[in-house]
Amino acid sequence: xxxxxxxxxxxxxxxxxxxxxxxxxxxxxxxxxxxxxxxxxxxxxxxxxxxxxxxxxxxxxxxxxxxxxxxxxxxxxxxxxxxxxxxxxxxxxxxxxxxxxxxxxxxxxxxxxxxxxxxxxxxxxxxxxxxxxxxxxxxxxxxxxxxxxxxxxxxxxxxxxxxxxxxxxxxxxxxxxxxxxxxxxxxxxxxxxxxxxxxxxxxxxxxxxxxxxxxxxxxxxxxxxxxxxxxxxxxxxxxxxxxxxxxxxxxxxxxxxxxxxxxxxxxxxxxxxxxxxxxxxxxxxxxxxxxxxxxxxxxxxxxxxxxxxxxxxxxxxxxxxxxxxxxxxxxxxxxxxxxxxxxxxxxxxxxxxxxxxxxxxxxxxxxxxxxxxxxxxxxxxxxxxxxxxxxxxxxxxxxxxxxxxxxxxxxxxxxxxxxxxxxxxxxxxxxxxxxxxxxxxxxxxxxxxxxxxxxxxxxxxxxxxxxxxxxx
Amino acid sequence: xxxxxxxxxxxxxxxxxxxxxxxxxxxxxxxxxxxxxxxxxxxxxxxxxxxxxxxxxxxxxxxxxxxxxxxxxxxxxxxxxxxxxxxxxxxxxxxxxxxxxxxxxxxxxxxxxxxxxxxxxxxxxxxxxxxxxxxxxxxxxxxxxxxxxxxxxxxxxxxxxxxxxxxxxxxxxxxxxxxxxxxxxxxxxxxxxxxxxxxxxxxxxxxxxxxxxxxxxxxxxxxxxxxxxxxxxxxxxxxxxxxxxxxxxxxxxxxxxxxxxxxxxxxxxxxxxxxxxxxxxxxxxxxxxxxxxxxxxxx
Numbered sequence: 001x002x003x004x005x006x007x008x009x010x011x012x013x014x015x016x017x018x019x020x021x022x023x024x025x026x027x028x029x030x031x032x033x034x035x036x037x038x039x040x041x042x043x044x045x046x047x048x049x050x051x052x053x054x055x056x057x058x059x060x061x062x063x064x065x066x067x068x069x070x071x072x073x074x075x076x077x078x079x080x081x082x083x084x085x086x087x088x089x090x091x092x093x094x095x096x097x098x099x100x101x102x103x104x105x106x107x108x109x110x111x112x113x114x115x116x117x118x119x120x121x122x123x124x125x126x127x128x129x130x131x132x133x134x135x136x137x138x139x140x141x142x143x144x145x146x147x148x149x150x151x152x153x154x155x156x157x158x159x160x161x162x163x164x165x166x167x168x169x170x171x172x173x174x175x176x177x178x179x180x181x182x183x184x185x186x187x188x189x190x191x192x193x194x195x196x197x198x199x200x201x202x203x204x205x206x207x208x209x210x211x212x213x214x215x216x217x218x219x220x221x222x223x224x225x226x227x228x229x230x231x232x233x234x235x236x237x238x239x240x241x242x243x244x245x246x247x248x249x250x251x252x253x254x255x256x257x258x259x260x261x262x263x264x265x266x267x268x269x270x271x272x273x274x275x276x277x278x279x280x281x282x283x284x285x286x287x288x289x290x291x292x293x294x295x296x297x298x299x300x301x302x303x304x305x306x307x308x309x310x311x312x313x314x315x316x317x318x319x320x321x322x323x324x325x326x327x328x329x330x331x332x333x334x335x336x337x338x339x340x341x342x343x344x345x346x347x348x349x350x351x352x353x354x355x356x357x358x359x360x361x362x363x364x365x366x367x368x369x370x371x372x373x374x375x376x377x378x379x380x381x382x383x384x385x386x387x388x389x390x391x392x393x394x395x396x397x398x399x400x401x402x403x404x405x406x407x408x409x410x411x412x413x414x415x416x417x418x419x420x421x422x423x424x425x426x427x428x429x430x431x432x433x434x435x436x437x438x439x440x441x442x443x444x445x446x447x448x449x450x451x452x453x454x455x456x457x458x459x460x461x462x463x464x465x466x467x468x469x470x471x472x
Numbered sequence: 473x474x475x476x477x478x479x480x481x482x483x484x485x486x487x488x489x490x491x492x493x494x495x496x497x498x499x500x501x502x503x504x505x506x507x508x509x510x511x512x513x514x515x516x517x518x519x520x521x522x523x524x525x526x527x528x529x530x531x532x533x534x535x536x537x538x539x540x541x542x543x544x545x546x547x548x549x550x551x552x553x554x555x556x557x558x559x560x561x562x563x564x565x566x567x568x569x570x571x572x573x574x575x576x577x578x579x580x581x582x583x584x585x586x587x588x589x590x591x592x593x594x595x596x597x598x599x600x601x602x603x604x605x606x607x608x609x610x611x612x613x614x615x616x617x618x619x620x621x622x623x624x625x626x627x628x629x630x631x632x633x634x635x636x637x638x639x640x641x642x643x644x645x646x647x648x649x650x651x652x653x654x655x656x657x658x659x660x661x662x663x664x665x666x667x668x669x670x671x672x673x674x675x676x677x678x679x680x681x682x683x684x685x686x687x688x689x690x691x692x693x694x695x696x697x698x699x700x701x702x703x704x705x706x707x708x709x710x711x712x713x714x715x716x717x718x719x720x721x722x723x724x725x726x727x728x729x730x731x732x733x734x735x736x737x738x739x740x741x742x743x744x745x746x747x748x749x750x751x752x753x754x755x756x757x758x759x760x761x762x763x764x765x766x767x768x769x770x771x
Contacts, residue, residue: 142576145566172571176544226544226569232537264537269525272536330534334527337534339727387699387727434698435559436598467555469563472535 089138089146090466094197096130098123098459110449111206113400113417114374115290115314117213117245122455123203129154130459131196133164135468145169149195164195165217176226186216187224187236187260188278189347190326198470200343200382202442202457206396206424207349207376211322213245216280218256232264232274242282246320249286256282264472269335274328274472281321288316289360290414310361314413316370318355324348328472341384348377357404357413368406372415375399376422388432396424423447437462497633500542500573502551502561503530504748505612506583506625508755510550512647513626517636521546526748529725530556531602531697535563543568546579548632550625553582554589554609578631584609586624587617590678601695612748614679615655618755622647654756661763662686665718665770671708671740673700673722673731676747689717692730700730712738719769723747743769 106122123130130153137147148166152159167182185193191208192215204214224236240247242255249255258281264274290313325348332341353372358365376398384390402415410416428442437460444455499520501507507522514520521542524530530552533539543549543564551557565574572579589607596605611617626644630637666685670677673692681688690711694704712734720742722731728744735742743765749758 139575142574169566171566171574172577173569174571176569178567178569224569226540226567228545230538230541232541234540262537265541266536266538269527272534272538274537330536334725335525336528336532336725338529338532338725434598435602467558469535469559469561471563472537 087138089136090468092135092463092465092468094131094133094135094195095462095464096132096197096460097128098130098202098457099127100125100458101456102453103455104451104453108449108451110414111210111398111422112420112449113402113415113422114210114398115316115414116210117290120209120213120291124154130461133195133197139171140168143170143172145171176228178224178226180222180224181220183219184217184222186218186238186240186258186280187222188216188258188280188322189324189349190274190276190328190345191347192216194471197461197463200345200380200390200392201394201426201428202440202459203426203444205347205378205380205394206398206422206448207347207378210374210376210398210422211246211349211351216246218242218244218247220254230265232262234260234262236260242285245288245290246322247282247285248288248316249284251284255284256280270331270333272330272472274326276324276326278324278326279321280324281319283319285320285355286317289313290316312362312412313360314415315358315360316353316355317358318353318370320351320353320355322349322351324350330472337384339384339387343382344380345382346377346379348375350375357410357415359409359412366406366409368404368409370402370404370410370415372402373400374402380426390430390432392426392428392430394424394426394428396422396426398422418450420450422449435467436464497547497629498545499548499550500546502549502557503612504750504753505618505755505758506550506552508749508753508758509618509622509625510629512754513622513640513643514629515639515643517629517633517639524748526746526750527725529723531559533557533560535560535567539564540567543573544570546570546573548579548581548628549573550581550583552584552609552611554584554606555604556584556609578628581625581628583621583625584611587611587620590682591675599695601693602697608675608678610676610747611679613677614683615651615658615759616683617679619648619651619655622651650756654759658759658763661767665766668718668770669715671712671717671720671734673720673726676723677721686718689715692720692722692734699727705730705734708734709737712740716740719743719766721745721766741769 100123102122102125106125109122110116111120132152133149134152135147135149137145140146146168149164151162151164153162154160163183165184167180167184169180170178173179187193191199191205192212196215208214218240220238220240222236222238224234227233227235236259238258239254240256240258242251243249247256258278260276260278262274262276264272266272327346329344330337330341333339351372351374353370355370356367357370358367376396378394378396380392380394382390382392399421400415400417402410402417404410407416424447425445426442428440430438430440432438440457440459440461442457442459444453446453446455496519497514497517499507499510499514499518501510501520501522503524504522504526507520510518510520523539523542524533539560551561571577574580584606589609589611592607593600593603593605596603611621622644626640629640633640662684667687669687669689670681671690671692672688675691675693675696677688680686690708692700692705692708694701716738717740720731720735720740722728722742722744724744724746731742734740745762745765746758749755
């Protein structure tokens with residue numbers, strides 16, 4: 001606009017004043033350059049504003065992107081499902097089946113010097129199911145944890161359901177104290193607290209079979225204290241009903257009790273260890289029955305008035321105490337057990353009993369005094385040499401020194417060791433496709449009694465459902 | 473028996489006193505990333521013990537006696553959560569006899585509770601491998617999510633130790649500042665590899681991929697948690713020969729055989745990364761190292 005005006009003006013001047021003086025031209029020049037400067041400044045300002053607008057838009061965009069990101073990573077935690085079953089306990093089901101082959105008749109099995117409990121047999125020959133375990137567990141509330149395990153198994157042709165464990169346990173007592181009440185596996189020894197499916201071999205160590213009928217569990221109360229030290233130190237005690245093998249009899253109070261202490265720690269990052277001492281005692285056992293010298297059938301039976309078979313059953317009354325030592329050592333490269341790891345395990349048990357043995361159903365009732373001393377140990381090494389594959393060796397040895405007024409009778413009760421030292425060698429190989437499945441091949445050279453037996457197991461142990469945490 | 477109980481009580485009292493005398497907050501961190509973060513946010517107010525090293529697979533730790541002893545004394549437990557530690561942490565909690573770190577308490581801090589998780593499976597079936605029902609737990613490889621966790625962790629520290637509130641707040645501010653600057657720096661660094669295809673051992677890098685823009689084209693494990701099978705590897709080999717990837721990544725604690733075999737056959741570079749900070753390493757140092765390692769492999 002202004003340029004036009006000036007142009008018009010200058011043209012007008014030029015026309016009206018054809019003879020322009022040199023000064024006038026100079027003036028015009030000055031005016032023009034002034035104008036030019038003025039316009040350059042304006043364009044510059046406009047450019048600046050444009051630039052500003054552009055950066056603003058850019059910033060707005062990044063901000064929008066950030067907000068978008070924030071929305072994606074919403075501050076609120078995972079959407080909680082309001083379905084009723086979201087509070088269901090963790091449920092896991094263990095499926096266990098096996099094929100077993102024995103050279104000797106499994107019914108002939110005996111462990112000279114040890115009175116065997118009911119579950120202490122070798123199990124079925126051929127194909128059979130082991131323990132099918134159903135476990136439900138959860139935090140009850142902020143104070144308690146609860147767990148129950150049902151074990152379903154076949155016993156002499158009929159399916160039995162057994163309440164293996166059912167307990168509650170405190171969570172928040174603090175100061176390292178934990179109370180447990182109900183039915184649970186005793187903290188005696190190392191292996192005892194672990195469920196059968198967590199064992200490294202298809203069968204229990206001989207000493208567990210001989211003393212506990214595989215595992216010691218009872219109804220009662222357990223208290224455990226963990227000291228606030230860098231080295232793991234646990235002290236505990238259990239008050240138990242004492243009606244179950246290897247105790248027995250109707251108990252109205254504390255029929256048996258245990259005390260235990262565990263110490264453990266790490267050596268560097270690759271090694272860890274656990275040492276345990278424990279003691280179990282039942283002062284007033286009344287009529288603890290066992291299956292006698294041979295696991296199921298007693299050779300010395302008569303017939304009663306009605307012509308039915310009468311089986312003489314050994315029964316113990318008196319006092320019994322067991323002391324145990326266990327040691328576990330584990331190694332893995334860099335402390336990372338996923339790919340390779342080694343586990344060494346040793347346990348020693350010593351039992352002393354004092355009382356009487358009688359043969360139920362004998363006529364007249366045969367009774368003898370009894371002073372028993374049984375001990376045994378096993379040691380095993382299990383090596384996972386590559387992911388999914390483990391192999392292991394185990395050696396068992398027992399010894400006993402039982403005496404009584406009538407040695408014949410002790411012999412009938414299976415408590416005479418017949419000068420034999422029971423031993424067993426075992427080797428196993430496992431394939432573990434995932435944390436939830438395991439296939440195991442195991443060979444035993446079993447010298448439990450005079451006639452050595454070769455035993456082969458092919459076993460699967462699979463778990464469905466929730467991911468259980470395994471004990472050390 | 474009675475005598476033993478007396479001893480026990482004296483013992484307990486002694487240690488109760490000992491605990492009171494110790495003013496610092498005891499922290500048990502399940503993984504090194506959380507102990508590094510806690511160190512930045514709590515500094516001298518915390519005594520931190522880390523349950524695992526970056527050489528260990530946090531899925532497969534045993535509930536060792538030493539860990540129970542640490543859990544017994546902890547005032548604060550910092551873990552990843554989302555079932556990463558499901559094979560061992562529940563046992564530590566149950567055996568610890570420590571009410572402060574049980575679920576629901578302030579001393580029970582699960583990092584994945586404070587961020588959104590990727591890869592929440594729609595079908596929960598173990599034939600899919602060892603999947604986590606809550607989603608992929610390896611969130612510490614996303615710098616943005618780390619910032620979210622840091623904010624909440626700082627709040628937890630203040631809740632448990634209000635007397636040092638201003639100090640915790642200051643530490644959070646300076647951490648946030650440094651971390652944000654670093655994020656933009658890292659962002660520039662990873663521009664060159666955005667969209668590039670990579671092969672990983674285990675599906676543990678999703679958050680990193682998401683953040684960095686790397687494109688995961690295959691995993692060596694056919695299913696999470698199941699070691700690579702030969703058939704799957706040979707399938708991968710032929711795929712990669714046709715369309716090569718930028719690199720093969722595995723965490724140092726994982727079995728390296730499959731990754732190296734594939735690298736040899738295809739000529740694709742392989743890199744072993746530390747999945748977590750090393751001993752005494754800060755989050756910044758570790759992430760710097762991680763990114764540099766990846767960038768070095770590509771050049």
